[in-house]
Amino acid sequence: MSDIFDVYLLEAVLNGLLLGGLLALLSLGLNLVFGVIDVVWICYAELIMCGMYAVYYLHVQYHWPLVLAMLAAIGVVAFLGWLLHQLVIRPVLNAEPINQLLVTGGVLFFLQAAATLAFGIEFKNLGVTLPSVRLGEMSFSAARLVAFGAALGGVIALWIFLSKTYLGTAIRAISQDRAIMPLMGVDPGRIFALTSALGGALAGLAACLLVLQYDIHPAIGLSFGPITFLICVLGGLGNMLGGFVAAFIFAQFIAVGGFFFAVEWGYVIAFIFFIAVMFWRPRGILGK
Amino acid sequence: MLRVAELSAGYGGFQALFDASLEVNAGEAVAVIGPNGAGKTTLLRVISKLISPSAGDVTFEGRSLAAVAPHDVVARGIAHVPENRRLFPRLTAEENLRMGAYTSRRTYAERLAQVYALFPRLRERRHQPAGTLSGGEQQMCAIARALMSGPKLLLLDEPSAGLAPVVVQSIFELVRRICAEGYTVLIVEQNIRQVLKVVSRAYLLEAGRIVRSGSADELRTAPEIQKAYLGL
Ligand SMILES: Nc1ncnc2c1ncn2[C@@H]1O[C@H](COP(=O)(O)OP(=O)(O)OP(=O)(O)O)[C@@H](O)[C@H]1O
Ligand SMILES: [Mg+2]
Numbered sequence: 001m002s003d004i005f006d007v008y009l010l011e012a013v014l015n016g017l018l019l020g021g022l023l024a025l026l027s028l029g030l031n032l033v034f035g036v037i038d039v040v041w042i043c044y045a046e047l048i049m050c051g052m053y054a055v056y057y058l059h060v061q062y063h064w065p066l067v068l069a070m071l072a073a074i075g076v077v078a079f080l081g082w083l084l085h086q087l088v089i090r091p092v093l094n095a096e097p098i099n100q101l102l103v104t105g106g107v108l109f110f111l112q113a114a115a116t117l118a119f120g121i122e123f124k125n126l127g128v129t130l131p132s133v134r135l136g137e138m139s140f141s142a143a144r145l146v147a148f149g150a151a152l153g154g155v156i157a158l159w160i161f162l163s164k165t166y167l168g169t170a171i172r173a174i175s176q177d178r179a180i181m182p183l184m185g186v187d188p189g190r191i192f193a194l195t196s197a198l199g200g201a202l203a204g205l206a207a208c209l210l211v212l213q214y215d216i217h218p219a220i221g222l223s224f225g226p227i228t229f230l231i232c233v234l235g236g237l238g239n240m241l242g243g244f245v246a247a248f249i250f251a252q253f254i255a256v257g258g259f260f261f262a263v264e265w266g267y268v269i270a271f272i273f274f275i276a277v278m279f280w281r282p283r284g285i286l287g288k
Numbered sequence: 289m290l291r292v293a294e295l296s297a298g299y300g301g302f303q304a305l306f307d308a309s310l311e312v313n314a315g316e317a318v319a320v321i322g323p324n325g326a327g328k329t330t331l332l333r334v335i336s337k338l339i340s341p342s343a344g345d346v347t348f349e350g351r352s353l354a355a356v357a358p359h360d361v362v363a364r365g366i367a368h369v370p371e372n373r374r375l376f377p378r379l380t381a382e383e384n385l386r387m388g389a390y391t392s393r394r395t396y397a398e399r400l401a402q403v404y405a406l407f408p409r410l411r412e413r414r415h416q417p418a419g420t421l422s423g424g425e426q427q428m429c430a431i432a433r434a435l436m437s438g439p440k441l442l443l444l445d446e447p448s449a450g451l452a453p454v455v456v457q458s459i460f461e462l463v464r465r466i467c468a469e470g471y472t473v474l475i476v477e478q479n480i481r482q483v484l485k486v487v488s489r490a491y492l493l494e495a496g497r498i499v500r501s502g503s504a505d506e507l508r509t510a511p512e513i514q515k516a517y518l519g520l
Contacts, residue, residue: 166390169379173387176376182358183336183368185391185437 009259011138016255018144020248022209025151026228027235027243028158029202033081035238036175036195039089039100043108045225047084047200049115051077051207052216056124066128074204081200085193093192108221115218123215130212147209154205155244158198171195175238230274236287246285250274289314289472290335290366290441295344297334304330306496307344312441312474317467319483320476321507321517322493328476329371331493332443335474336368337361348441363391367439371446373430377419381410381429384418388436395438403432406465424455428462435466442466444475448482460486480517484508 030044041047054076058069088107092100130142162168170186171194181188214220231250235242250270258266277285290312297305304327312318320328333339335346337358346353348364356364367388375384385403389396404411407428413421418429427447434442447463448456460482467473467486477483484490484504492500492507500507507513 166386166393169383169386170390173376173379173383176378177374179338180370180374182338183362183370184387185359185362186387187357187359 007137009256011140012255012259013252014138015140015144016252017248018140018148019255020251021148021151022144022206023227023231023251024244024247025147025154025202025209026206026224027231027247028155028240029081029199029206030228030232031235031238031240031243032158032202033195033199034232035240036171037085037089037093037192038175038238039093040104040229040237041084041199042101042104043084043111043221044199044203045221045228046108046111046115047077047080047203048207048210048224049216049218049221050080050111051204052211052214052220053115053119053124054204055208055211056126056216059126060124066126070208073207074201077204077207078197078201081203082193082197084200085196089196090189090192108225112218112221119218121218123217125215126211128212141213143209143212146212150205150209154202158202158240167191167194171198230271234274234277234284236284239284239286242284242286249285289316289349290474291347292331292335293345293347295331295334295341295346297330297339297341299339303342304496305334305341308493308496308498309344310491310498310501312472314440314472315470316489317463317473317475317487319487319490319504320474320493321478321480321483321490323478323517325495326493327496328493329445330496332368332370332445332474332476336366336443338368362437362439365438365440366443367434367437367441368443369430369434369445369447372449373426375418375421375426375429375433378417380415381418381421381425382414384429384433385410385414385436388433390437392437396436399436399438403435406435406462407432422455423451424458427451427455427459431462431466435471439471441472441474444473446476446478448477448479456482480513481508 030041034040051073054073055069058064058072059066064072084107088103092103130146132139133142133145162172170191174181174186174188174191178188181191231246232243234250235244235246253270253273254266257269281287292308292310295305295308296303308331320331322328330339334341337353337356348366353361376387379387385400386396389399409425410428410432413425418426421429431444431447444463447459451459456479463473463475464486475483475487484507487504489503490501490507491498492513500510
């Protein structure tokens with residue numbers, strides 16, 4: 001009896017790990033953009049929604065091979081991230097934070113409404129079901145395994161880019177001292193635009209992984225947008241490593257809490273933990 | 289090499305610089321001295337285009353910088369060590385140097401070796417976040433970062449400010465060596481006694497206006513400077 005219990009607990013922990021990878025990826029783009037540009041993309045999850053629709057239409061409607069459709073979707077969302085910066089963020093770069101929140105919040109509603117008009121409110125499904133993978137007594141969804149692997153790959157690629165290249169170093173530098181970047185020969189506007197495209201590409205990658213597991217509808221952003229923000233705040237907004245740690249902690253609360261009680265309780269426990277941390281460390285686990 | 293002609297500049301409605309003119313020839317070390325708030329930093333900021341002038345012009349090697357974008361100035365050969373060093377605190381010392389070489393990546397390895405030869409301390413500290421370096425090491429790192437672009441003209445804004453007296457000595461010693469290596473240097477300082485030992489000529493800036501200029505010896509012996517600034 002206790003053996004079986006242990007196996008299922010282990011399964012829950014491992015599922016939490018898989019979920020953690022996905023949540024870590026979700027937080028990554030938002031943290032990157034905030035850390036560098038100091039603006040919160042409230043509409044981040046809606047960019048992901050756009051990416052999910054892009055995969056759906058290219059694959060289901062236009063019969064592109066799935067992988068190609070996904071790569072194209074990453075490109076589309078990267079472009080949207082760039083566009084968001086040029087059209088919406090740039091004019092309010094030096095405005096009050098509340099104004100910046102309001103404009104990106106406006107984009108959230110705009111994208112939701114535009115998606116409703118363009119794609120309708122029906123739930124859309126890629127129609128791809130990946131099998132579940134059995135490991136002894138335990139079973140895991142292959143979609144989650146793929147998501148975990150891709151999320152980890154994305155994180156590592158970003159880390160190498162940020163630490164090893166001139167451009168990546170400039171991206172880290174600009175968040176520490178924006179004003180003197182021209183003295184290094186760096187055009188801050190270009191770095192911001194590039195970072196926005198990169199944040200968009202990460203949202204696009206998240207879209208590709210989510211679309212394997214969830215139906216698409218215009219309000220889908222609301223189901224994972226808030227949790228993405230919570231994780232970023234929990235880890236320390238703008239702190240990519242913090243977001244990473246927070247994602248795995250949060251996912252364990254959901255998975256293991258869900259194992260002992262019910263899935264909903266997993267979320268309740270995770271949110272209680274979040275509130276407790278906010279009292280203890282208002283700037284997040286790894287916040288400054 | 290550098291010619292600043294009747295330059296005026298300010299912040300919003302406030303004018304900090306009035307009709308300032310000066311010249312720096314190739315291979316020369318020139319100082320701009322003056323009290324707090326005289327406009328020394330403003331002058332350097334205009335030269336490297338961090339702010340634009342309201343009147344006047346800056347020419348470098350015979351060409352006006354008026355139409356040059358701020359981030360293209362360093363590629364023209366002007367490197368600016370800003371006031372308070374302004375290192376990227378959470379980048380390592382070496383990553384700071386890499387940022388200095390942003391526009392000249394092909395010569396990175398070669399220049400890094402040169403810079404480490406000049407500042408052996410930085411090589412020891414190269415993997416340390418710049419924010420954890422001592423004040424003197426930070427100033428070395430800031431100067432080294434500027435040298436990484438292989439500049440023709442080096443702008444130094446109060447390299448001795450905020451450092452312990454012993455460290456001030458070694459920083460001026462370094463500045464002297466940099467000048468001896470043939471760099472053209474325009475240095476802004478409040479430590480007038482020390483800086484006049486390093487440069488050949490100097491300008492005195494007071495309340496936004498250049499009120500005197502001359503050789504280092506002339507200025508050192510000028511009665512009004514001795515009285516007001518050297519406490520003699
Ligand atoms: N960003 C700014 N906004 C508004 N006024 C400024 C700004 N920077 C400098 N000033 C003002 O411009 C004047 C000249 O300042 P500047 O920094 O050029 O002087 P400085 O000679 O470098 O002084 P210090 O020796 O203290 O560094 C001062 O009166 C200062 O208050
Ligand atoms: Mg100054």
